[in-house]
Amino acid sequence: MITYEEYRLRTLVEDGRWPELLSAYRQARAAAVARVGEERAAAATASLGHLIAYSAPPELSVRLFDPDGGPGSAAGVADHDAGPLWEVLATRHSWLRLAPLLGPAPVRRLVAHTRVLIGEDLSYGAEPDPEGVPLMLEPWEAAGWGEGVRVRDYLPAGGSRSALLTLPATREGLGPVLLPEPAGRLRGQRTTRVLAALAEWTEVVCVRGPASQAAAQLAPGRRITGGYLPFAIAYPVLVQAGTAERSRGSADARLALWRALGAMAGGGGPLGGTGVNRAEVNALVARMRCFTWWDPSDDLRHLHLAMEDPATGLAWAVSGSDEP
Structure with a gap:
C-alpha cells in the first residue's frame, strides 16, 4: 500500500520539484538522526537521497552533502542506498x-x-590528491577492464548493476602446481593492514619469499591448479573486492590499492607513513610477479592472488570467498 508521503514524494519527482525534495530529505534525515542516530538515519533516508543524486540538476544534487541545512541534515561519505550517494552523483555528471x-x-x-575511474583525466583539471594518488588512470589500471564496469551502473529509482569479477575467473590458462612449504608470516606490515581493509571477507598474509610461498599459506593444499598472470588482470578484481559493501565505492577501493602499492614499493615497512610515489608504484607493477589459484570450495565471488616484489623479496597473498 502506497502511503500519502510516498505518493507526495513521487509527485514531486515527476514534477521535477527538486528544491522541495531536497528540503524533505534534509528534514527527514535531521529528524531521524535526532531520533535513532547517524547510521540508522542515513539508511532510512538513502532511497530519497539516491533519487536526488541521480536525477536532480547538479546545482541542487551536490547540496545533499552541504551542512547548510542544519545539524544532521547533510549526507556523509557513508550514506548509501544501492551504493554511496556521492558515487551516484559522480556517475551522472562530468568533473567540469x-x-x-x-x-x-x-x-x-x-x-x-x-x-x-570512469575515464576522465583530471591531472590538469583538479587540485592534487593529498596522498599523491594520480588523477588519471595508469595504463595498467585501464588494461584489464571490460567496457563500462569500473563503477556501478545506477538505476533512476534505486538499485544498481555491476559486473561480477572473480580471480581466477576460470581454470583456463592454469595448470597443476606443487607449492613449496609455506614461508613464515611477517607481522606488522603496513601493506598487509591496508590490503586486509580492502575486503572483510579476505585473509591477507605477508612472507619473505616468492609468491608461491605466500600462496602456500592460504591455498587449499600443496597440489593445486594455478598459474601466473599480469597485475593488470588482477587489478579490476581487487577494486571490485573493495566495493562488496554498498557503503564503499570504486574510488574507495582505488585509493586503498594505491596506498597498499605505495607501501609495497617502499618495502612494506612498519605501520605508519602516508603518501605514494607514482614512479615507484609504476616500477613495482612492472616488476611484480602475480600468482593465482583455483579453490574447489569457491563461492560466487572469490579472490586468490599472491603478489611478489623481487626487489625486496617480500610477497603478499590475498584470499577469500564472499558468500552471497
Missing part, C-alpha cells in the same frame, strides 16, 4: 560540471577519483 559546486573535501575527493 561538478567541480565548481562540490564543497566538502572528503566527498569532493571521492567524486574526483570516481570520474578518473
Whole structure:
C-alpha cells in the first residue's frame, strides 16, 4: 500500500520539484538522526537521497552533502542506498560540471577519483590528491577492464548493476602446481593492514619469499591448479573486492590499492607513513610477479592472488570467498 508521503514524494519527482525534495530529505534525515542516530538515519533516508543524486540538476544534487541545512541534515561519505550517494552523483555528471559546486573535501575527493575511474583525466583539471594518488588512470589500471564496469551502473529509482569479477575467473590458462612449504608470516606490515581493509571477507598474509610461498599459506593444499598472470588482470578484481559493501565505492577501493602499492614499493615497512610515489608504484607493477589459484570450495565471488616484489623479496597473498 502506497502511503500519502510516498505518493507526495513521487509527485514531486515527476514534477521535477527538486528544491522541495531536497528540503524533505534534509528534514527527514535531521529528524531521524535526532531520533535513532547517524547510521540508522542515513539508511532510512538513502532511497530519497539516491533519487536526488541521480536525477536532480547538479546545482541542487551536490547540496545533499552541504551542512547548510542544519545539524544532521547533510549526507556523509557513508550514506548509501544501492551504493554511496556521492558515487551516484559522480556517475551522472562530468568533473567540469561538478567541480565548481562540490564543497566538502572528503566527498569532493571521492567524486574526483570516481570520474578518473570512469575515464576522465583530471591531472590538469583538479587540485592534487593529498596522498599523491594520480588523477588519471595508469595504463595498467585501464588494461584489464571490460567496457563500462569500473563503477556501478545506477538505476533512476534505486538499485544498481555491476559486473561480477572473480580471480581466477576460470581454470583456463592454469595448470597443476606443487607449492613449496609455506614461508613464515611477517607481522606488522603496513601493506598487509591496508590490503586486509580492502575486503572483510579476505585473509591477507605477508612472507619473505616468492609468491608461491605466500600462496602456500592460504591455498587449499600443496597440489593445486594455478598459474601466473599480469597485475593488470588482477587489478579490476581487487577494486571490485573493495566495493562488496554498498557503503564503499570504486574510488574507495582505488585509493586503498594505491596506498597498499605505495607501501609495497617502499618495502612494506612498519605501520605508519602516508603518501605514494607514482614512479615507484609504476616500477613495482612492472616488476611484480602475480600468482593465482583455483579453490574447489569457491563461492560466487572469490579472490586468490599472491603478489611478489623481487626487489625486496617480500610477497603478499590475498584470499577469500564472499558468500552471497
